[in-house]
Amino acid sequence: MYFTINFLKPYFETIPGYDVAGVVENEGSQVKKLGVGDKVYGDLNEKSLDHPKQNGSLVEYTAVEENLLALKPKNLSLVKAASLPVAIETAYEGLHRSAFSAGESILVLGGASGVGTLVSQLSISSATLRTAKQDLLKSLGAVLGIDYTKENIEELPEKFDLAFDAVRKARYGTVHGIACVSTAHVPGQA
Numbered sequence: 802m803y804f805t806i807n808f809l810k811p812y813f814e815t816i817p818g819y820d821v822a823g824v825v826e827n828e829g830s831q832v833k834k835l836g837v838g839d840k841v842y843g844d845l846n847e848k849s850l851d852h853p854k855q856n857g858s859l860v861e862y863t864a865v866e867e868n869l870l871a872l873k874p875k876n877l878s879l880v881k882a883a884s885l886p887v888a889i890e891t892a893y894e895g896l897h898r899s900a901f902s903a904g905e906s907i908l909v910l911g912g913a914s915g916v917g918t919l920v921s922q923l924s925i926s927s928a929t930l931r932t933a934k935q936d937l938l939k940s941l942g943a944v945l946g947i948d949y950t951k952e953n954i955e956e957l958p959e960k961f962d963l964a965f966d967a968v969r970k971a972r973y974g975t976v977h978g979i980a981c982v983s984t985a986h987v988p989g990q991a
């Protein structure tokens with residue numbers, strides 16, 4: 802007897818995506834706080850950065866545990882809400898793991914990025930981004946914008962206690978001598 806094996810067809814088809822936003826269509830018997838018709842957003846995983854258990858949010862319908870969802874703020878569209886969960890988890894978790902504390906100064910590399918704009922809103926920062934985006938930075942509460950296309954951050958007169966690297970410039974936990982938390986390497990993560 803012969804078997805035919807199609808090596809080109811993957812055995813496991815993967816649907817990507819952790820972030821979700823949408824309207825609850827159905828609820829399980831254990832659900833307590835949310836209900837059908839609620840507009841919600843969240844992350845399919847409790848710990849996306851360390852231990853993602855599942856993916857598959859880039860679909861029309863998905864099943865999510867209730868505790869991973871929150872009611873969507875009314876002033877956010879579903880599209881905007883879907884852009885936030887993992888990015889803000891990355892920003893918050895990076896600051897948390899770096900043990901950044903009140904009174905310290907932070908330089909955000911990639912200040913105009915999704916993650917970088919959220920770091921600026923969680924801290925009072927200085928950030929690298931193009932001159933054309935300086936107004937965005939000030940609106941987020943950053944105190945100093947540095948145009949990375951014109952200035953060399955190695956030659957800045959300002960000193961910083963921590964760099965948050967959202968453009969993966971860092972090597973071995975530092976960027977130009979500044980202790981660094983990076984989207985490429987978060988302290989405490991292998």
Ligand SMILES: NC(=O)c1ccc[n+]([C@@H]2O[C@H](COP(=O)([O-])OP(=O)(O)OC[C@H]3O[C@@H](n4cnc5c(N)ncnc54)[C@H](OP(=O)(O)O)[C@@H]3O)[C@@H](O)[C@H]2O)c1
Pocket residue numbers: 887888889891910911912913914915916917929930931934949967968969984985
């Ligand atoms: N978004 C998430 O949910 C998420 C989650 C986990 C990890 N990450 C990681 O976090 C990092 C940022 O992702 P993102 O989604 O936030 O990026 P993004 O929104 O796509 O933005 C990338 C930004 O980087 C800026 N940039 C490029 N080169 C730069 C440089 N040399 N100096 C300063 N800024 C520079 C670009 O600015 P210009 O447009 O002005 O060039 C752009 O604004 C990536 O490493 C990503 O893998 C993201």
